[in-house]
Amino acid sequence: MEKNISCPPAEWERIVGHYSNPNKPGTPAYRLARFIQDDARASELVRQWIEDEAIKALNKGHDVAPELLTDICKRVSLEALTHRALGVSVKLIRAGVLYEKAKARYQASVDPHPSREDEERIWDGAIDRENARQQRLVDAGRIRNRTWLPYHDSTNSRPGANRAPVSSGGLDEWRLMFEPHKPVRFAPFDDMDEDHDRALADRTPVERFEVTADWCSEHGITLETIAAMSESELLAMGVDPQSVRDIASGHGLDGEAGRLDLVLHDTALSVELAERNPKSSATAILVRAGLSRRLADFALAFEKRMRDEGVSSPARMAREWEASRSRAMPDYHGYLRRVAGIVEAESARVLEHA
Incomplete structure (x- = not known):
């Protein structure tokens, strides 16, 4: 071996x-x-x-x-690891993260101490905005499958679904996660054994994971990187090769969206920013987001060179950055922190306008 x-x-x-x-x-x-x-x-x-x-x-x-x-x-997969660490449904994790972001904005702009009724409205509003965002991506042909997250009362947010609670849980189960000394484990439905629970997909060698553009962006992976992998490599990783072909065929990033993705490493956000600013260059968009023009130009050129040379080792990228940057530029980790700040801020704006 x-x-x-x-x-x-x-x-x-x-x-x-x-x-x-x-x-x-x-x-x-x-x-x-x-x-x-x-x-x-x-x-x-x-x-x-x-x-x-x-x-x-x-x-x-x-x-x-x-x-x-x-x-x-x-x-x-942070979702799979959180599930493994806390025994919580992946869908609950996604819904809870959306809720916490929406709650933070509510506390900053409306009331720092929302009531239980306010929290329920915040949760459901965050889920509705996420559903609308996914629908736009479906309509645009950028994703094929979507995920229906639970409302605060644990019911399915899919239109037309019955009002019976789903196994993932809702607001109450989310809050239980943060109470000390209370381990939580949400079992799948009676008719769904753990071998077929999507939350445990990383431990299930039979069921292939379907990659989507959203998943790539959430985990910091460019479409170019995963599309370059061979079918045998994808199969070895438990990934459905057809899903990779689906997102890579006809929907690969090019133009300014592709250049933005070199720096942001967030496919969905790069597309969103490019479409929102159709007459702007990637440099101009990054400048408006908070980078200096010199840093934006340097970062775009650097990331393109790293991609073209096939460099993916973080240690080597850091060395290459240090060897080519001017004294006015931040170090490599400072650059990454600035990019992470932009991704977080711009993602929040996208959710606000969803």
């Missing part, structure tokens, strides 16, 4: 160590730690997920080179 590992041990540890470091902003471990409030557990979960996926690739006879290992690291 060792003959299938061409990634040197030191490089392996540098790559995995970077993505499993809960103190590095933007890494999967950092984002997971902020949610579950446990740095050590977050690092352990991310590292274990990466190693499990690498073993799956090895068992399929694939060579785990630094490039493939980095791709695995970039595809860490």
